[in-house]
Amino acid sequence: MATAVREQLAKAKHSAVHLEMRDSYMLDDPEFIAWQQGRRLDPADRESWWRSWLDVVTEATGRGVVMRRLRVVSEPVTDYIRYEYDVTFPNVAAGEDVRWLPRSRAGDLLLPGLDGWVMDGRVVILHHFTGEGQWAPGKMEVREDANLAARYLTAYEAAWERATPHAEYRPV
Structure with missing residues (x-):
């Protein structure tokens, strides 16, 4: 996970929400390629799937930061x-609340144009990707802007209310 997110999450006191709206990211990721070739995480073998990002999540949620991740997806996925979906259980085990929202159920919602994070209702981290899902130049933009954060959170909360919790969602 990028340094900007880790730094802001370390400072977060109350909340961290993450909005993901792309149907693919970094298709050249070795973990994704291994998954395509049949590798699956074994929930019973924590050492095989625990990674440093999960330490960051555990530390933040241990301080009382409520972490939520919302994935807006096209179906069929x-x-x-x-x-x-297959590799989300570690995030949940670390303390993130994850939900899924099919794009077909979001037609009347006004969602932001960029993926991103909102920390404590004041810091927004915008993610910039190319059309192919690779990081674009500049990757992330950190803005301390309560008005922008409020707009993101309004959209986020409306989508969150419609979304399905990870434990109940089944990809179509």
Whole structure:
């Protein structure tokens, strides 16, 4: 996970929400490629799937930061989204609350144009990707802007209310 997110999460006191709206990211990721070739995480073998990002999540949620991740997805889902679904249980185990919202149920919502994070209702981290889902130049933009954060949170909360909790969602 990028340094900007880790730094802001270390400072977060109350909340961290993450909005993901792409149907694929970094298709050249070695973990995704291994998944395509049949590798699956074993929930019983924590050492095989625990990674440093999960330490960051555990530390933040241990301080009382409520972490939520919302994935807006097209259905039928892409292979990449099926991969994300399969590897989400570690995020949940670390303390994140994850929900899924099919794009077909979001038609009347006004969602932001960029993926991103909102920390404590004041810091927004915008993610910039190319059309192919690779990081674009500049990757992330950190803004301390309560008005922008409020707009993101309004959209986020409306989508969150419609979304399905990870434990109940089944990719189509």
